[in-house]
Amino acid sequence: MELLKKRIAEEAIVINNDVLRVDMFINHQIDVELINAVGKEFHRIFKDCGITRILTIEASGIGIACAAAQHFSVPVVFARKGRHKNVGDDVYSSKVYSFTKDESTDIRVSKKYMLQSDNVLILDDFLANGSAAMGLVDIVRQAGARVAGAGIVIEKGFQPGGRLLRSEGIRLESLAVIKSMENGFIEFE
Amino acid sequence: MELLKKRIAEEAIVINNDVLRVDMFINHQIDVELINAVGKEFHRIFKDCGITRILTIEASGIGIACAAAQHFSVPVVFARKGRHKNVGDDVYSSKVYSFTKDESTDIRVSKKYMLQSDNVLILDDFLANGSAAMGLVDIVRQAGARVAGAGIVIEKGFQPGGRLLRSEGIRLESLAVIKSMENGFIEFE
Numbered sequence: 001m002e003l004l005k006k007r008i009a010e011e012a013i014v015i016n017n018d019v020l021r022v023d024m025f026i027n028h029q030i031d032v033e034l035i036n037a038v039g040k041e042f043h044r045i046f047k048d049c050g051i052t053r054i055l056t057i058e059a060s061g062i063g064i065a066c067a068a069a070q071h072f073s074v075p076v077v078f079a080r081k082g083r084h085k086n087v088g089d090d091v092y093s094s095k096v097y098s099f100t101k102d103e104s105t106d107i108r109v110s111k112k113y114m115l116q117s118d119n120v121l122i123l124d125d126f127l128a129n130g131s132a133a134m135g136l137v138d139i140v141r142q143a144g145a146r147v148a149g150a151g152i153v154i155e156k157g158f159q160p161g162g163r164l165l166r167s168e169g170i171r172l173e174s175l176a177v178i179k180s181m182e183n184g185f186i187e188f189e
Numbered sequence: 190m191e192l193l194k195k196r197i198a199e200e201a202i203v204i205n206n207d208v209l210r211v212d213m214f215i216n217h218q219i220d221v222e223l224i225n226a227v228g229k230e231f232h233r234i235f236k237d238c239g240i241t242r243i244l245t246i247e248a249s250g251i252g253i254a255c256a257a258a259q260h261f262s263v264p265v266v267f268a269r270k271g272r273h274k275n276v277g278d279d280v281y282s283s284k285v286y287s288f289t290k291d292e293s294t295d296i297r298v299s300k301k302y303m304l305q306s307d308n309v310l311i312l313d314d315f316l317a318n319g320s321a322a323m324g325l326v327d328i329v330r331q332a333g334a335r336v337a338g339a340g341i342v343i344e345k346g347f348q349p350g351g352r353l354l355r356s357e358g359i360r361l362e363s364l365a366v367i368k369s370m371e372n373g374f375i376e377f378e
Contacts, residue, residue: 023275024301024302029265030258030267031264032255032265059248059251060275062219062252063252063254063265065252066256067255069219069221075219075220075221076219078219078248085208086210086212088212100274110212112213113213
């Protein structure tokens with residue numbers, strides 16, 4: 001997606017070979033016009049897949065999922081990290097490991113909002129090691145539902161998440177794939 | 190807002206005199222059509238206030254803030270709970286006490302995304318004791334910016350948050366104000 005790559009090239013900050021900051025338009029401040037364009041693009045890609053529900057994870061995925069869901073006219077569900085009173089105890093849960101924080105978190109989705117009949121589009125802002133995305137896939141599969149695909153805003157193509165999802169038979173569509181960030185220079189695939 | 194009150198009356202679950210669950214359409218599963226209507230209503234109310242930025246708090250506020258921001262054409266900033274690599278260390282922070290969890294959390298906003306010149310609309314899903322909303326007000330004021338108003342989806346009118354915000358001179362607009370939830374029955378103001 002050219003508009004997105006342009007914004008990343010112009011504004012994103014490479015902290016080191018692994019960490020890219022896009023807090024100016026995606027995951028702290030949100031440029032709603034940009035994420036609406038992102039949502040529209042996900043709809044263009046997945047519109048014929050019979051999506052019944054969009055699944056994401058708090059917090060950065062929520063705006064993106066809502067932007068896309070307007071076009072699909074389906075509900076969004078966001079997985080909660082850790083226990084939460086709004087999710088209750090009758091849940092599907094999966095363990096997600098964060099490499100940046102070096103810790104594991106349980107993510108949870110209420111069984112009420114993931115049905116066996118669902119055909120689920122998983123959306124998130126980043127794909128790096130794939131732990132969060134695989135946790136969401138795990139939750140969909142626990143419900144006996146189908147993963148129609150995964151839509152990612154920014155994939156770090158030099159990390160194993162993309163390979164991992166594809167090896168699980170997931171259709172992965174990333175709007176910007178970064179090949180390398182070496183020496184502070186962002187190279188797209 | 191009649192549409193919202195109707196949904197609350199028909200679907201929300203009263204857990205006890207204090208806790209109302211709206212996880213079926215606002216804070217775990219999100220009905221995007223409903224929150225878009227909510228966003229449009231906040232725009233109708235605050236459209237002539239010269240809003241330059243919308244401030245909310247992760248996670249449930251994000252979808253609502255994005256839905257509103259489409260109409261204002263301004264960026265959304267969501268305060269992070271606890272330390273977060275996307276926020277960095279150059280932040281405005283405030284302490285927020287959660288009555289349901291009986292614990293305090295620091296909320297943080299990067300100084301880059303709250304300017305002295307800003308005229309800020311604070312949006313959130315719930316107002317109960319007002320601790321989160323007052324934390325957001327505190328952050329805006331630390332930046333020397335102006336709070337144009339606070340828009341709340343569901344205010345528990347029998348808890349002190351509304352009074353607290355008004356006593357601080359904040360214009361508060363709640364789309365549904367619950368007067369009482371005694372004996373499992375939801376009564377609106």
